[in-house]
Amino acid sequence: MDTLDEFDTKIIKELEKDGRMAFSAIANNLKISNTMVHQRINRLIEQGIITGIKPIIDEKKIGYDWGAFTGLTLNKDADSSRIIEELKKIPEITECYYVTGSFTLYIKMIAQNHEHMRKLLYEKIDNIPGIAKTDSMIELGCAFKRNISL
Incomplete structure (x- = not known):
């Protein structure tokens, strides 16, 4: 390091x-x-310590009032690279993590309203071959978000 x-x-x-x-x-x-x-x-x-300097967008101020954290269960974990490439094509998915436990991947997504969120889940994410199940939690607002303290 x-x-x-x-x-x-x-x-x-x-x-x-x-x-x-x-x-x-x-x-x-x-x-x-x-x-x-x-x-x-x-x-x-x-060195990759600073990965970019870019604006931080307040999604709610541009019409994205809904956010969700969704765990993805895959049919085969070996398909994760292909599935991640498909998830990258969905602009409302803003973060994707490898995790341990019940899920293989955990994503953060934003939507304009509940109908938009439903379409993202049922028409886009659930239609990606290899995703067996999704489990979502709606976020009610960010209490805080920060970088690690130096």
């Missing part, structure tokens, strides 16, 4: 405050050179 030094950690914390912050502003805040900030961020991206 690549270790983060004090400057890497401080740079990441600055980016967490505002991912659009100019490198020069980060350099000023941390009292280091703009070049150092640029080099450090590039290295963190190359």
Whole structure:
């Protein structure tokens, strides 16, 4: 594992405050050179520690009022790669995880309303060959979501 030094950690914390912050502003805040900030961020991206800087969208404000966490039971776990590729084609599925326990995969999906959610489950997800069963929990709102504290 690549270790983060004090400057890497401080740079990441600055980016967490505002991912659009100019490198020069980060350099000023941390009292280091703009070049150092640029080099450090590039290295963190190359190492895969920072995987991207992108907007965080509030789905509810763009009309997606429903969210669900759904466990997927597969006919054969060996089909998971193919099934994941099919799930990627459904834009309302925003996250997909390998899990232990009763399910093989666990997904997060969003929908505009209950009818949209029903269509996602019954007309899209359930029609993917190899999915034996789904088990969903409707989410009622996110209490908090954050990165690991550095």
